[in-house]
Amino acid sequence: MGKAQSRQIRGCRATGMREAALLLLLHREPAHGYTLLEQLKEFGLREISSSVIYRALRDMEARGWVASMWDEEQTQGPPRRVYCITNLGGQVLALWVQDLEESRKRIDYLLRAYDRHVEKRKNGHH
Amino acid sequence: MGKAQSRQIRGCRATGMREAALLLLLHREPAHGYTLLEQLKEFGLREISSSVIYRALRDMEARGWVASMWDEEQTQGPPRRVYCITNLGGQVLALWVQDLEESRKRIDYLLRAYDRHVEKRKNGHH
DNA sequence: ACATACTATATGTAAAATGTCAATAGTGGG
DNA sequence: CCCACTATTGACATTTTACATATAGTATGT
Numbered sequence: 001m002g003k004a005q006s007r008q009i010r011g012c013r014a015t016g017m018r019e020a021a022l023l024l025l026l027h028r029e030p031a032h033g034y035t036l037l038e039q040l041k042e043f044g045l046r047e048i049s050s051s052v053i054y055r056a057l058r059d060m061e062a063r064g065w066v067a068s069m070w071d072e073e074q075t076q077g078p079p080r081r082v083y084c085i086t087n088l089g090g091q092v093l094a095l096w097v098q099d100l101e102e103s104r105k106r107i108d109y110l111l112r113a114y115d116r117h118v119e120k121r122k123n124g125h126h
Numbered sequence: 127m128g129k130a131q132s133r134q135i136r137g138c139r140a141t142g143m144r145e146a147a148l149l150l151l152l153h154r155e156p157a158h159g160y161t162l163l164e165q166l167k168e169f170g171l172r173e174i175s176s177s178v179i180y181r182a183l184r185d186m187e188a189r190g191w192v193a194s195m196w197d198e199e200q201t202q203g204p205p206r207r208v209y210c211i212t213n214l215g216g217q218v219l220a221l222w223v224q225d226l227e228e229s230r231k232r233i234d235y236l237l238r239a240y241d242r243h244v245e246k247r248k249n250g251h252h
Numbered sequence: 253a254c255a256t257a258c259t260a261t262a263t264g265t266a267a268a269a270t271g272t273c274a275a276t277a278g279t280g281g282g
Numbered sequence: 283c284c285c286a287c288t289a290t291t292g293a294c295a296t297t298t299t300a301c302a303t304a305t306a307g308t309a310t311g312t
Contacts, residue, residue: 017232024240034289043239044232049271054290077288078278097240100233106143106170107230113169114150114223160260175300180261203259204307 020096026066026085033057057083065089146222152211159183183209191215
């Protein structure tokens with residue numbers, strides 16, 4: 001399929017949703033990547049593959065937003081990491097939240113502009 | 127600066143805003159790239175460089191969402207393209223709008239979840 | 253004529269983000 | 283032992299975005 005056709009409309013997510021959701025979950029309580037993978041569904045983020053989550057977690061750790069250690073209690077499977085949010089991570093979460101608020105405003109504006117425009121058309125103001 | 131530090135929080139826009147805004151503007155009336163560049167500010171999209179807009183327009187044309195021709199009337203500068211939205215483009219715009227509505231819902235959900243969480247913390251529920 | 257500022261579009265390339273696939277590995281059940 | 287489920291990681295391709303720059307016409311001042 002050519003380059004021109006490649007971009008599809010597909011569940012347009014706000015950039016930053018993933019990070020914000022992860023940080024929020026970890027702000028509630030420490031968790032493992034595998035658990036977070038499940039919990040993210042709460043936020044309606046469409047299927048995110050596991051490797052993406054794990055990578056996001058490692059990146060956030062490199063930035064100091066979260067910290068991790070291997071879990072001691074052994075469970076049904078190989079050892080797993082527990083991630084905790086850091087103080088910095090909490091602050092960053094607050095920033096993401098502010099950004100999302102602005103995003104929402106912009107989306108609102110566009111949607112209203114669209115409605116107004118469609119409305120006008122219906123009323124015959126070609 | 128290392129890879130880990132490279133990702134900044136930067137005016138988190140919903141993916142698809144740009145396309146939707148362009149299509150909406152063109153749905154109102156045909157326009158030139160240079161004009162659209164100006165008009166996009168209405169939607170609070172932070173500085174988008176011209177090359178990004180022109181590329182977006184060409185891509186949308188390749189997908190059949192818009193059509194262009196060289197403007198006949200000559201103006202202050204080199205010849206310029208007029209872009210019109212196509213029927214397909216109008217339908218695509220409606221889809222983008224639906225997507226943005228869902229995006230807004232998801233953002234809403236996350237923001238409320240954050241508020242609830244912060245509220246709980248304040249009330250002493252560790 | 254020459255410089256420069258603004259209008260206008262196009263391209264090349266690098267960097268960043270995302271997606272896909274598969275590798276590795278422990279545990280438990282039949 | 284084979285399979286299914288839990289759990290994390292790495293390699294690679296694709297997609298998206300940003301940035302710098304090329305090209306070019308028009309207008310204005312000197």
